[in-house]
Amino acid sequence: MPRFALKVEYHGGPFSGWQRQRDQPSVQGAIEAALARLEPGAHTIAAAGRTDAGVHALGQVAHCDLSRDWAPFRLMEALNYHLKPQPVAIVDCAAVAPNWHARFSAQERRYSFRLLMRRAPATHDAGLVWQVPHMLDLAAMQEGATHLVGHHDFTTFRSSICQSASPVKTLDMLEIRDVAGQGGPELGFELRARSFLHNQVRSIVGTLERVGRGAWAPQDVRRALEARNRAACGPVCPPQGLYLAEAVYPEDPFTRGALADQAAPARKS
Amino acid sequence: MPRFALKVEYHGGPFSGWQRQRDQPSVQGAIEAALARLEPGAHTIAAAGRTDAGVHALGQVAHCDLSRDWAPFRLMEALNYHLKPQPVAIVDCAAVAPNWHARFSAQERRYSFRLLMRRAPATHDAGLVWQVPHMLDLAAMQEGATHLVGHHDFTTFRSSICQSASPVKTLDMLEIRDVAGQGGPELGFELRARSFLHNQVRSIVGTLERVGRGAWAPQDVRRALEARNRAACGPVCPPQGLYLAEAVYPEDPFTRGALADQAAPARKS
Numbered sequence: 065m066p067r068f069a070l071k072v073e074y075h076g077g078p079f080s081g082w083q084r085q086r087d088q089p090s091v092q093g094a095i096e097a098a099l100a101r102l103e104p105g106a107h108t109i110a111a112a113g114r115t116d117a118g119v120h121a122l123g124q125v126a127h128c129d130l131s132r133d134w135a136p137f138r139l140m141e142a143l144n145y146h147l148k149p150q151p152v153a154i155v156d157c158a159a160v161a162p163n164w165h166a167r168f169s170a171q172e173r174r175y176s177f178r179l180l181m182r183r184a185p186a187t188h189d190a191g192l193v194w195q196v197p198h199m200l201d202l203a204a205m206q207e208g209a210t211h212l213v214g215h216h217d218f219t220t221f222r223s224s225i226c227q228s229a230s231p232v233k234t235l236d237m238l239e240i241r242d243v244a245g246q247g248g249p250e251l252g253f254e255l256r257a258r259s260f261l262h263n264q265v266r267s268i269v270g271t272l273e274r275v276g277r278g279a280w281a282p283q284d285v286r287r288a289l290e291a292r293n294r295a296a297c298g299p300v301c302p303p304q305g306l307y308l309a310e311a312v313y314p315e316d317p318f319t320r321g322a323l324a325d326q327a328a329p330a331r332k333s
Numbered sequence: 334m335p336r337f338a339l340k341v342e343y344h345g346g347p348f349s350g351w352q353r354q355r356d357q358p359s360v361q362g363a364i365e366a367a368l369a370r371l372e373p374g375a376h377t378i379a380a381a382g383r384t385d386a387g388v389h390a391l392g393q394v395a396h397c398d399l400s401r402d403w404a405p406f407r408l409m410e411a412l413n414y415h416l417k418p419q420p421v422a423i424v425d426c427a428a429v430a431p432n433w434h435a436r437f438s439a440q441e442r443r444y445s446f447r448l449l450m451r452r453a454p455a456t457h458d459a460g461l462v463w464q465v466p467h468m469l470d471l472a473a474m475q476e477g478a479t480h481l482v483g484h485h486d487f488t489t490f491r492s493s494i495c496q497s498a499s500p501v502k503t504l505d506m507l508e509i510r511d512v513a514g515q516g517g518p519e520l521g522f523e524l525r526a527r528s529f530l531h532n533q534v535r536s537i538v539g540t541l542e543r544v545g546r547g548a549w550a551p552q553d554v555r556r557a558l559e560a561r562n563r564a565a566c567g568p569v570c571p572p573q574g575l576y577l578a579e580a581v582y583p584e585d586p587f588t589r590g591a592l593a594d595q596a597a598p599a600r601k602s
Contacts, residue, residue, distance in 0.1 A: 140452075184409070187344045188342075
């Protein structure tokens, strides 16, 4: 059976998360239902990251097996047609080898997080950012973040229901920047690792927010990490600022993907 | 009566436009209703720009007259409390002189426009961009745009119901840029003028889209302008990519506004 990689963008708001659940809308369920409109029968797709309820994706990657040898561009178009009006879009699609796996072949996940510091409610960005009603000390947060980068036991920063075999992970990147370069109002977090523990990003962001508002000192982050105790963690922040930004593979499956079919228009002069 | 300037951000989606209308939700009506919760009675506010149905604002400016001498920060907070859950937020507030006028004192309006070039439906940005399902030739659009900058009779680019006394306006800036600097998928327009005609921005963007997809040559924009005839215009593009970004005054009323009250947190070390 031909296997296809799908790059998926979604708004997590209406979904109980990525993973299919009985009686709850899920992103996986939405895509599997769209696949069933193309080729009748049951479909089960795998994904690079299983995002929680309310978490968004810019570049989730999934794979599916189909019996027909679809042209990637046609498959993308057909899926997007059947996904409407749900806020899920296939933004690229490529044929991959039968042993290629969206989850097991991935060598890195990248998450981003949007934090809006202002009192006035968000309008255009409602549901797309975590809003706090006070300013935060970015330099203190950046200093706190340095304690988390590297190879650590992240027991403090994983949820009690995390199913990972080990709490030891390597966090390769944790950067926080002033998005507009004007001292606010938006902070952007970028995190990279081979894999993440359940609630790891939201536990980290929630803890660093405590540092940013002066409730914790930057070095309190190290103490929390070294405690290896969930109770030492700051509060888990809400999901709506979190985005699965990218999944990285040894070879990018999308270099000859569906988007390559889109040509620039001929210029009239 | 003390007069206050309000900087207003809103999502235009649920509204019939800025202007108060009987039996239709409007941004003006929403703010006037919030003012009536603070000081009973009828309130009439004036604004820098009267945006159409579906058009957004990042920095609309309005003014209101109140009988109490409100602290700007308190007034902003109270209005935002009463505006919830509508997607309208007062993002700054300042006391101004009794003869200061949000509309008549403004010396420049700035609009921005977001255009998304891709086939897959927008998810996070649905309702916040104009989406076209094909790539556009940015250089051709930029060349077409040069014909519109300056002092011209814009009869071609104004709606038949425009109430402006004259179709002659000076367009001080019309820039189009590749937002991510990667050849797409988003183009950002920025336009500046002392004032705009009704539907002028959407007529310009709709016409330049024709150039971008090769249906018009760049110099066809000049021919359309010189025709001084509404029928020579390209199609008026939809409202959801348009933002009233800023209103500029001889002296910025918000330099000592409510946001100055927000202090950075004390750092704990």
